[in-house]
Amino acid sequence: MSAPPPLSRHHAPALPWQVALPLPIPAHDFLPPHGWPAAPVPLGHRVLVPWRGELSVGVVVGASEQAGSHRLRETVHVLDTHPWVHPAFVEAAWGLSRLARTPLGLILSDLLGVGWDAKHSHQVRAVADTDLGLFGKQVPGTDWKVPGAAWTDAGQYPSGVLDAIREQGLLDERFAPAPRTVTGYRALEAGKAALTRRQQDAWTTLQAAGPLGSQSDWAARAGVSPSVVAQVLARGWASMIQLPAALPALPEPSVRPHRPAPDTLPEEPVWRLHGGRSAERHTRLAPRIVRLLELGRGVLVIAPDGATLRRAWDDLSGLAHSSGTRAVCFSGALGPAQRQHAWELIASGEAGLIVGSALALCAPHPDLGLIVLEEEASDAYKLLSGSRAFLPELVTRMAAGGQAAGGLGTGGQGGQHIPLALLGCVPAAESLIYPGEVLPPPTLRLHVVNYSAPPEQPELGPLSSPHLKPGDLGYPISHDLARVLRQVQERGRQAVLLAPRRGYSALLRCGSCQHTPGCPNCDVALRFHQERRALHCHQCGYETVIPDRCDACGDPMWQARGPGTEWIVQEARKLLPGMPVYRHDGDHQDDLSAMQAGQSGVVVGTHGLLSLDAPPNLALIGLTLADTWLNISDFRASERYHRLLRQLSVWHPSRAPLLVVQTFQPEHPALVCLKTGKDAGFYPALEVRAREDLGYPPHRLLTYIEVAARDRERAAQAAQQVADTLHGAGAAPGEVLGPAPSPLARVRGVYPYQLLLRTRSEARLNELLASLDRRFPARVRVDVSPRGMG
DNA sequence: AGCACGCCGACT
DNA sequence: GTCGGCGTGCTC
Secondary structure (H helix, E strand, O other): OOOOOOOOOOOOOOOOEEEEOOOOOOOEEEEOOOOOOOOOOOOOOEEEEEEOOEEEEEEEEEEOOOOOOOOOOEOOEEOOOOOOOOHHHHHHHHHHHHHHOOOHHHHHHHHOOOOOOOOEEEEEEEOOOOOOHHHHOOOOOOOOOOOOOOOEEHHHOOHHHHHHHHHOOOEEEEEEEOOOEEEEEEEOOOOOOOOOHHHHHHHHHHHHHOOEOOHHHHHHHHOOOHHHHHHHHHOOOEEEEEEEOOOOOOOOOOOOOOOOOOOOOOOOOEEEEEEOOHHHHHHHHHHHHHHHHHOOOEEEEEOOOHHHHHHHHHHHOHHHHHOOOEEEEEOOOOOHHHHHHHHHHHHOOOEEEEEEOHHHOOOOOOOEEEEEEOOOOOHHHEOOOOOOOEHHHHHHHHHOOOOOOOOOOOOOOOOOOOOEEEEEOOOOHHHOOOOEEEEOOOOOEEEEEEOOOOOOOHHHOOOOOOOOOHHHHOOOOOHHHHHHHHHHHHOOOEEEEEOOOOOOOOOEEEOOOOOOOEOOOOOOEOEEEOOOOEEEOOOOOOEEEOOOEOOOOOOEEEEOOOOOHHHHHHHHHHHOOOOOEEEEOOOOEOOOHHHHOOOOEEEEEOHHHHHOOOOOOEEEEEEOOOOHHHHOOOOOHHHHHHHHHHHHHOOOOOOOOEEEEEEOOOOOHHHHHHHOOOOOOHHHHHHHHHHHHHOOOOOOEEEEEEEEEOOHHHHHHHHHHHHHHHHHOOOOHHHEEEEEEOOOOOEOOEEEEEEEEEEOOHHHHHHHHHOOOOOOOOEEEEEOOOOOOO
16 A cells, blocks of 8 residues: 655645536546646536446536545546537536436436547557556456557457556556548559459559449449449458548528618517517527627527428528628437537537527537527427426526526526527517517418307398207318318318317317316316216316216216317318328328428328428418317416417418318407407416416426326325425425326326426425435426426 | 346246 | 346446
8 A cells, every 4th residue: 555645735636527427317526537637627528437347428517516435536538628518508407407306417418419429549558667467367267458558449458457457547548539431442452363354444443533432433433333343352452441531511501691780689688589470580680690690609599390490590591601600500300420510610619600409509609699599488398208308497597697597596606698589479478577579460361160159140040059069060170161171172272270189088068158177276177087987187186076067057068079180181081072181190191292392282280280391382271179279288278279379370481371260269368369460479468467366387386296106006105205295394285286196097107196386486496395305115206397287 | 327236926 | 946027226
């Protein structure tokens, strides 16, 4: 045992770095690499660290407060010279991680889509005057190869042996980025065996052309079959070599000219721009982007889906070149080499304008001056697996410099503030607190088919039957809708019919007065459960027997039947013989290229259709049963319905197709707002007021807790324990709802139970969640930004 | 997440 | 007697 080296005042022991690995575990501590200066900490840089006997890529997410209790390993190598992940994103992810008890590595692996598989050449040697022979014999009876005094390639040694040597500090290592290469073929001067005439030709061609990228290319140039060139290779007259690869091609920016205009947008840290058409919003946004790019700053534009991304790219990417920088598009649609290349352009600051999907949120531009969140109210920003992060939540934290949105953060050093612009067709109810403007609504052609009233037949007088069935108006395609569909066919135009989803657990509705039983606690419709013969609230777990008479008018109840896409397709084919009818929903996607090319036809689909580009000749959009968007047991249902109507009205980039809405609730405020020409911000403001009394966002913070176990009893007990713990920690009666069994009784072999927290502030939420920082006999998962439950 | 360890049920 | 289910714990 040797004495510890003397500590010099000038060389204080470096504090460990916290490194996040792409795993659902907390960040782990590693010492900086040997000889690395104590400061600064390379926040956001990728590193190679020893992990379970191998080297693994991680991201430095902070400095540890103190040296750990146990002996830490050293970081082996720092891969980057610039941050690979934006430090403001790291801060924001920390905030979410601490509050939601979500491992930082999980958030990072969800949202960093490039660089985890860093390819590097890796060479090793023994430190001076050391014989590593002993390490080769550590397992009795074996004698592994070990590095000597000269640099050798690390790949030839077992990783476990290397790690053992590394841990003893006896290994010198060096890394170099692997050059981008592709395989190619080069002619050799002499081979092992003589060549035939054709093989000779192929060899001469290769000799003259220089290295070629593929055997088929070579064969084509030589005018011989691929088997001939294979023989040339086999006879040793040519060899496969690695050629430097060209940089991968990236999506081309648009060349749309930018007309200079004054920048009149707000200067606040967070502001919004809503209403109008997407192109109008982009025109208003352009001067701000140009101004920032000309100052050499970066602008990041995030879109929730493919159609929005394409629009943003088409409208905005042309602004970069005229501002002396370049634009890159970054999304999951890029291949690995393209992602790598695009990310390097961003990290080096060469690309000032970044337009991308959620995967671009952590883009490491060295000086971001603005983040734009397109369609900020889109549900697509909620990640449905892994960390279940909600992009608007993270991006708001980035704008607040790592602090929580309302300044109620649970720590965080409060780093860089990045201005944030929230854009969209309709503002989210949560966003109305920010300053901004709403553009006037575009032209709207709307026709409402009222299923709750008798048809207008003045010549017949009042209808005798008080119990008019929807069938009398035509169901699921009303006579009005059928008439305009036939016109679309006659004129060779295009139509889209939106159908409610496929089968879902049903609701109960009164046949006479349209009353739907709701939950007394949650103000959502109760769901009908066939197997339990009960009405059930998917939000709080309230359960009641099925009433046979309507509470409101005493008439018999009947079960609502949701028309699915298949039924609508069938009806549309019957109605329009000879007209192509396509289907596009979660289950099946017909080829829509004929429609996109402008040919006449009808597409029947679900909400997902909106993430495609609108057919160019679109003349009609039919919402076959609008009420389905209202009957979902989710307090955001009406807000979503309003947004759907607005999105449909501006789906086509220039035209205003006729929008036919078939509904039992023609007086729903969301629909009335459109009919009366209110702007897109009017209805969300109504919503905010309506939610006040119910204790819903934005007035309260809603948090979903899922307790799940393979054994139903255990899950139920654990869920009760969680509730008891929360109450024990001082939760007020209104703050904890549940537990309730999940609407899907068994999901992938586990029985989930759910609880809902309704807190006044993030600080209060953190207080309550802190009480759950212990073990329960089931998996407990916290979702601090739940969307679309039920 | 992956992987090892460890503890109880049905079998060559 | 063992194989193998999966609950628990660990990775710096």
